[in-house]
Amino acid sequence: MAIPATVPLRNDLLDEEPYGAPQLDVPVCLNVNENPYEPSAAVIDSIVKRVRQIASTLNRYPDREHEQLRAALAEYLKKETGVDVPPSQVWAANGSNEIMLQLFQAFGGPGRTALSFAPTYSMYPEYARDTFTTWHMTSRKDDFTVDVDAGIAEIKRIQPSMVIITSPNNPTGTPIDVSDIERIVAACQHVSVADADESAHPIVVVDEAYAEFRRPGVTSAHTLLARYDNVAVSRTLSKAFAYAGARVGYIAASQGIIDALRIVRMPYHLSALTQVAALAALEHTDEQLSQVEHLRRTREDTAAWLAQQKYHGHELAVAPSDSNFILFGRFDNRHLVFEKLLQRGVLIREVGPDGYVRVCMGTDDEMNTFKRELTHVLHELDESGE
Ligand SMILES: Cc1ncc(COP(=O)(O)O)c(C=O)c1O
Numbered sequence: 001m002a003i004p005a006t007v008p009l010r011n012d013l014l015d016e017e018p019y020g021a022p023q024l025d026v027p028v029c030l031n032v033n034e035n036p037y038e039p040s041a042a043v044i045d046s047i048v049k050r051v052r053q054i055a056s057t058l059n060r061y062p063d064r065e066h067e068q069l070r071a072a073l074a075e076y077l078k079k080e081t082g083v084d085v086p087p088s089q090v091w092a093a094n095g096s097n098e099i100m101l102q103l104f105q106a107f108g109g110p111g112r113t114a115l116s117f118a119p120t121y122s123m124y125p126e127y128a129r130d131t132f133t134t135w136h137m138t139s140r141k142d143d144f145t146v147d148v149d150a151g152i153a154e155i156k157r158i159q160p161s162m163v164i165i166t167s168p169n170n171p172t173g174t175p176i177d178v179s180d181i182e183r184i185v186a187a188c189q190h191v192s193v194a195d196a197d198e199s200a201h202p203i204v205v206v207d208e209a210y211a212e213f214r215r216p217g218v219t220s221a222h223t224l225l226a227r228y229d230n231v232a233v234s235r236t237l238s239k240a241f242a243y244a245g246a247r248v249g250y251i252a253a254s255q256g257i258i259d260a261l262r263i264v265r266m267p268y269h270l271s272a273l274t275q276v277a278a279l280a281a282l283e284h285t286d287e288q289l290s291q292v293e294h295l296r297r298t299r300e301d302t303a304a305w306l307a308q309q310k311y312h313g314h315e316l317a318v319a320p321s322d323s324n325f326i327l328f329g330r331f332d333n334r335h336l337v338f339e340k341l342l343q344r345g346v347l348i349r350e351v352g353p354d355g356y357v358r359v360c361m362g363t364d365d366e367m368n369t370f371k372r373e374l375t376h377v378l379h380e381l382d383e384s385g386e
Contacts, residue, residue, distance in 0.1 A: 012129070019126055027345040028366045033170070033210070033325050035242035035295070036362045040287040046280035054272050062272035065262075066092055069275050072282040073250050077235075079285065080212065083222040085252045091261050092278070093269060096209055096236040096249025101127045103232065103251075105264035107161050107203055108133030111195035115160040117146050119352050121170045121207065136160065144172040144319055144327075148180045152187040155202065159194045166207040167221070168214060171352040173321025178219040181206060185228050203257060206233045209249075210323040212240030212292055213299070218322060222252060229254035237281060239324060240292045248278045295324050298361045302326060305371060311378055312385075317356075330355030336386055337377060344373040 001017055003009050021032050039047075070087040078084050093099045104127040108114055114128055118137035128135035138154045141147050146165065155163060163184065167176045181204070188202040206221035214220075221233045232253035238244035251261070281288050299321055306318045306328050319327040331337050334357050338350045346369060349358045359370060 016129075019122070021349060022347070024342070024347055026342065026347045028362060028369050029347045030360045030362050030366065030370060031347045031349040031358075032244075033239060033323070033360045034244045035240060035291060035324070036366060037242055037291040039242060039281065040284065040290075042287055043281055043284045046283055047277050050276035050280050051273060054276055058272060060272075061268045062270065062275055064268050066270050066275050069270070069278050069282075070250075072279055074252075076282055076285055077222060077252060081220040081222040083220070083225065083252075085222065085225060089225070089255055089258055090250055090252050091258045092248060092250040093265070094247040094249070094274065095238060096207065096234045096251075097123060098247075098269070099234050099249045099251045099261075100124065100205075100207070101130070102261045102264050103162065103203075103205055103234075104128060104131040104133055106260040112162075113158055113160040113194065114162040114164060115155060115158055115202075116164040116166070117151060117169075119144070119169075119172060120164070120166050121209075122351065124164055133162075140169075140172075140174070144169065144174040146176050146180065148183055151184060155184070155188060156191055159191060160202050161193045161196060161200075163188060163202050163204045164207060165204065165221075166209070168210045168322035170209065170323070171325070171349070171356075171358045172319045172327050173210075173323040173325060174319065175214055175218050175322040178221055178223060181221050182224055182228075185224060185231050188230055189228075201230050203230045203232055203253075204228075206231065208233055209236045210239050211235060212289060213296060213324045214322045215296075225252060225254070229256060232257050237278065237288075240295075241281065241285075241288050242291070243278075243281050243288065246274060246277045246281065248274060295361045298364070298367055299324060299326060302359070302361065302367060302371075309374070309378060310382075312382060319356075325358050325360040327352050327356050327358045329353075329357060331357070331381075333386060336381070340377040340380065341370075341373055344376065346370050346373050 070090045073090045074085050074087040108131045110132045113134040113136050115136045117140050125135045185204045193200045224231045232251055234251045236249040303318050303326050306316050309316050316328050334350055351358050
């Protein structure tokens, strides 16, 4: 894509491409970590009813503070995590992507650094770029877990204004124990932030986009909120909640962090239609989450199946996942695996460390197709020696 020189694009963006997973019309799409099950008839009825109720008010701007939605999200969080967060300490936006961007707008910026643990979600560096924030990655261990001591040492050295911990992580699926998050949060309270008041400490953003898929016994970082005012926990309705098309993400944090986001948000950023659609889904949380347990089982079965498959005589490496996707490899040429599966109508994602690909959990039929086609592809690669 070449933008004509006559268009005065920012110099630092001149060589950039629009980023995003391919949106292709193929029979089996397992590339963007969606929930493959559509909303129930009850949810659809509720959406239609609520949209009809507010349709005649669309000449007016929506509730800028989206108070009803924040209350419904606080109620959901209490049910899901057991943690009581006041609605004033919850904030929503158009997907957790927008929440993340707002965090960078409020806490990043020129002269500031955001730190995270590689490999991780590929959009963070884009928000850093767009807000002129320096992006700093420190490596995870070989098993993709966070090296907490090394991370803390790096935080002390770099003095970032933001630390982002993704749990479960994308694209590896790796969770981090809440006691390890707490060690990082506590350490940050003794770190000052370059280019901020000397009493300021880094905020720790825990991105829990996939948290509902976690294995039993994994505690949510929401449990830290009452004790630390430098923690923010972000979630989304896009994944387990099966509502990616509605574009709703949200965050729970101290009042100070939420009020900072209120400064940078666009006026009326969350449309009245989005707000009622989200309320309709939150009215039916059990239905929206009804396939989560099944998808967890699909993940366990698929991981076990993948671990038995052979590539050039070796078993595949499969990253243990607490999410609705699995990272597996290592292939000499992962693009070939991606392309061959695509030719067979299965779209996965080329992402993460070299040689790995990621597959997201689909319906039973979709997973059967994935397994059948991957078996063919592995066989073809064995035959050709590629
Ligand atoms: C780790 C992580 N965070 C945030 C998001 C953004 O999700 P959304 O903007 O749909 O809420 C994603 C989407 O893939 C993700 O993987």
